[in-house]
Amino acid sequence: MLINDLISSRVSLAPMAGITDYVLRSLVREHSKTCLLTTEMISSEALTQVKDTDIVKRDENHSPVSYQLSGHKPKMIADCAEYLQKYADMIDINMGCPVNKVVKGTDGCALMRNIDLAEEIVRTVKAQIKIPLSVKFRLGYTMDELNYVEFGERMQSAGADFITIHARTRSQMYAGKADWKRVSELKRNVDIPVFANGDVNSIESAEQCLEESQADGVAVGRGILGDPTLIYRIEQYLNKGIYLPPPTLEEKIEGMRKHLLKEVEFRGEEVGLKFVRKFYPYYVNGFQGASKCRGELVLMDNIRDINKMLDEILMRNRILM
Ligand SMILES: Cc1cc2nc3c(=O)[nH]c(=O)nc-3n(C[C@H](O)[C@H](O)[C@H](O)COP(=O)(O)O)c2cc1C
DSSP states (O other): OOHHHHTTTSEEEOOOTTTSSHHHHHHHHHHOSSSBEEEEEEEHHHHHHOOSOGGGOOOGGGOSEEEEEEOSOHHHHHHHHHHHTTTOSEEEEEEOOOOHHHHHTTOGGGGGGOHHHHHHHHHHHHHHOSSOEEEEEEEESSTTOOOHHHHHHHHHHHTOOEEEEEEEETTTTTOSOOOHHHHHHHHHHOSSOEEEESSOOSHHHHHHHHHHHOOSEEEEOGGGTTOTTHHHHHHHHHHHOOOOOOOOHHHHHHHHHHHHHHHHHHHOHHHHHHHHGGGHHHHSOSSTTHHHHHHHHTTOOSHHHHHHHHHHHHHHHHHHO
């Protein structure tokens, strides 16, 4: 597939470690048939050690799907990328992760301070794979090092086919507001498509982000928490002018039941239930007493009790409505 086919929907699922796993990608795909999905970051060091890992699992209908690699050793990343071609429609290189553990090892956003190495990674991977290659980076490492335009230009000349840019610096981590306007400067200076990312969590913010960034599309991260329909709803609006409302509490609770069941199927009951707890605040909210319910839900360790509690939440809220 060519890059323009992979991103034709103008909306992608941003990679999120511990979030955009096989299950969440499947849930997003139930609604959006065409958005570009992205896996969680896959460490090239780890994949080199163990190939048979759940992190690479996909279904037939997951295409278009991009597999994201992290690391700093060009040949190792290229070998992993070559291997991942049996699953992936595109390979993405993580050049934006701000986490200490990652940047200390010169992976993630640390590559924005080492453009030569970043370039070598792109060149080496590009030479070894037959599918499109993308990079995901930030505005720079700090506000004093806003090198995203030069960085993007150099990734393009090294062979990148596509860019996703999170419009914050590494120092900002996730604080403050994503600066979508800056993305337009990158857009003006590269020919490859650019998706803007950061704080797109509704149809309205997607529209505003596209206007300010002049980007070719948007990548949605945290907005899909508790609402796997968001990407589909943004696509429907951008491509057909149809405005679908956010899910009701009833729909969110149904969404949570499904998410829970699928994680349990995927990971087994004990691990699955623990894994899915981080999603509860996003599904169970917006009504009086929600925080108390969440507090009780996280202590539950079997599906029957959780479902009973969800039934009670629905019943109570129906009476109040
Ligand atoms: C829990 C979490 C995990 C993330 N993991 C990754 C990752 O593995 N790779 C990556 O490039 N970005 C990762 N990100 C960053 C997101 O892809 C995205 O750039 C950021 O959250 C901003 O977009 P948003 O406001 O739509 O969430 C992660 C973000 C969060 C909140």
